[in-house]
Amino acid sequence: MRSIRSLIVILALAVLVAFLWRTFAGGGGGGSSAEAPNLGSATGAEEEVVDVPAASARTAKAVEASAQRVRPPELDALSLEERLAAIARTEGEVMQKGPTPELTQRLEDLLAPLFEHPGTLHDVLDNLVARKWKPAGEEAKRIDVVEYGGCRALYWAVVTFHSEQSPYFAEATGRELFLAILSNVPNLQEPVLSTLLEQLIRAEVDGKPLVARYIFEVLELRAFFKEHKTLFSEVLARLGETMTPEERDRFFGTYLSDLTDPVLIGAAIKFLLQGTNPAAALSLAESLFDDPNTPVDVRLAIAQAVVDGSADAYAATQFLAERIEQTRNSPGLWMSLANKPDAYPAIDAEYRNLLANDANPRAREKLVSAMIGASPEDLDRIAKLAYEDPDPKVRGQALMTATASAGWKPTPDAMKDLRSSYATGADPMRTVAAAGNIASKAQQVGATDVRDDAIDFLLDALDDPMASPQAKQSALDALKHHLSDAEWQSLQGKVKK
Amino acid sequence: MKYPLFSLAASVSFATFGALAPAMDVSGTTPTPRGCPDRKATAVDSEYIELGPQTACASGVKLKNGEVWVPSCPEKLTIVPWHGECHGEPNEGTRCMILGDLPVSTGTCSCDSVIFIGNWVVVGCTCSDFVASGTVENFGTQDCV
Known part of the structure; x- marks a missing residue:
């Protein structure tokens, strides 16, 4: 099953890579494009050929070092389920008691056999997809401790394999695992889906999101799994946080036409507002919002993006107040405005302006609700x-x-x-x-x-x-x-x- | 009243959707003339909105080789209750009508330890001390006759 998915991914990647490369990587200089692997099956294979021997040597060294340090026999004897539960519980202890050397060592001892046998991590993923460890009956909506430990093990593995400082550094292995997780995102069920996706999105190596290395794959999977594209859009939205204004312009400028994807439109508007020309981005947001053909959910995503992305609290306040008929029944927008740094003077000014003319009581009410900050x-x-x-x-x-x-x-x-x-x-x-x-x-x-x-x-x-x-x-x-x-x-x- | 932030079981009180409504006749936000607009209310699910910057919880877990995981928690959580809205959804013989306002509540959030309840695990953040911070309009469907 994994190999079929991998094949699908590789084939699909090959189709769009040329287009994507021309679209926004061709200009060069983009951080994301520079960080992303040079795609296409041949290049990917080439990268693996280069990395695997080094990674194998490194892993062998890690295994050797790990073997020299004798792990507690009771940990080596654990079944996979017991190991995953123990990882979750050890992390719990660390959170409660603080990272003592003993607990950190125990966590490393629990994770090490999984890093040494990456195939087991793919088994973990397959079992998470199948929800083999899900709780019975009504409790299935909660995540089992084994499932949670599995998600955590995958998180540590992808980060560790990508980290050059790690003795288990093995980029090709990490890449294979990361892509396997990504391509399985549409097959995962809640609550495992949100748990794993959140950790995938938050995973960082050297202070940069790991997803930045897989931008093309994420784009391709998003195009391939059309019915799940917003899941991948959430991953893409994470990328904007570490881009320069120029990179944001180049990358997100290409996504403003997809009116079927509120997540990506919202991310695009938000990051364009933090790009090189916020005024133009605001005009764009206004005209998209005011277009009668724009669906309701996309409108709300645009409004949220203006509130979240605009550095100008006055502009964000006016945007909402002037569109009160569409924004008044979305309290979250107004609460987000309330939480915006230094928003109160802007909210107060807009309120006074409307009150002076005894105008727009609905907007006044929502402005007052946003004074909660x-x-x-x-x-x-x-x-x-x-x-x-x-x-x-x-x-x-x-x-x-x-x-x-x-x-x-x-x-x-x-x-x-x-x-x-x-x-x-x-x-x-x-x-x-x-x-x-x-x-x-x-x-x-x-x-x-x-x-x-x-x-x-x-x-x-x-x-x-x-x-x-x-x-x-x-x-x-x-x-x-x-x-x-x-x-x-x-x-x-x-x-x- | 406490809600684990990621819990699916959090509940909020709200008025009955689709109940009979008072006199005002609206479709969307625009009053309609007499006659049946053949529209019904659209159910809008309850919404949990995280507000404020994410705070790093506890000291996180750091392995020797430098990888770190730090769970985080927002400053506040706003809960918009399940309600109806008029989105122009067609339905013969009915109209979409306002039923009134429902309170929206906002609570403050703080980090949990990782908690194990039997075999289940709850991670992250708990929000409590909810107060009424605003309102949302609730619409329902009424027969035209």
Whole structure:
């Protein structure tokens, strides 16, 4: 099965390599292209011929050194399953106790036989694909300790075989294993897929992502396994992080036309915004987003890319606010904006601008939601919005934002202010959610008076004829953490389903 | 309330999708005139959004030859509950209608040790102390008659 996959990969690589080489490697100087192996079956074979003897000698030396250091016999006697579980558990111990020399040595002793017999690592991969070690029944959605150990062993192996500092350095062996894992990505099932893919994406050698050496293969596999192309796009997206602005322009500029792949479009926009001409990239993002033919998921990927990729928080804020009809129901975009360094002044400026014209209340509400990253000094200003903004939903959101902010502290006046906002028409559902925040935070710091006041407010909301079913549901959800099961169950009937 | 970040079992509360709706008649974001638009709401799965820079957890594992693995954890996690949206999905005799808003919650995350529960393994990061940080509009499907 492995050989068939390898053949498919090699054949497929040969078809596109010339095109890809012409497209963006031909100019030379690109870090990724310089790092990537010179593809084509002949070249790949040539590389193996060059590397194998050196690698074999190195591996032989490592085996010899390893043999001189007598491994504990109980470790040598382990079955494959026991070994993989022991790798996972030893890593767990290292994480809990710190990397003591004994634990590190034990991990190395557990891994060494696998490095010495790379065929076993391919067996591990085959078993992961077949989910031979998956837990039974409903538990199959969780990863078994043997499966996790298998993923970790493959991670250590690909990194070790590619590392020139390692006594097990064997680039051809590492290449074969890495490509075998990559070409099996579409065959893997969750949760092994995400575990292994994440480690593959994060694997680094000499401070550079390992996937950078396999750029052509990733592109080819992406083209070959069309139904799984976003998986490979995630791998490609990792590459942009270590590219220069010029490399980003050259590489990602070629992917803007594939409107069926939100992951790659998003990565392309993000990294072009970090390329040599961010203004042009932003215009491109705007026109792609505004094109009525652009699918919804691609639009959202573009918006996320603008938030993540733009160095200009004002531009990112305006991008979202001006497209409020398409962005308002994607809270993640606004939360990402909130988390952007130095975004608060940009968000505040846009909000003030809209408020001055009493314009776009939906955008104002989302802008206020993005103020959650405000410093403690700015929290008073946000709290004031709960009285000042003419729109009830914006006022309700201001209460939510202030009470959800990390720097907010439950003071005795908190509930008094909230009740006052409620009485003057702040949106009930949002106000109730804010009261839930107050109850939780008061509970955390032992401010029982404030907590009890918030609980009373939530109980009253359940009986308020003006409160919407959503507001009552929100109150009921918040009360769950503060009442006994019996008390909480008795309130269920107060919410109209 | 705690959610292991990579857990598939994390649950959130949300209003019933497809329940009967109040008076406002919308298709997407634009109010429609009387008549049946023959559209239904599209289910949008709950979403887990990692926010902030990734923090390296613990000291990681480093072999003698220099290879390192350091698990990481985001600063915050935002959970958008499962909800309905109007994406123009055709369906004879129904309309896509707003049902109301659902709360979106945000929690703070911290690194775990690698934890073994029996034969299972949970790795990475746990997010807790969730608070309501925003809202998402929830749409459902209603018969035109």
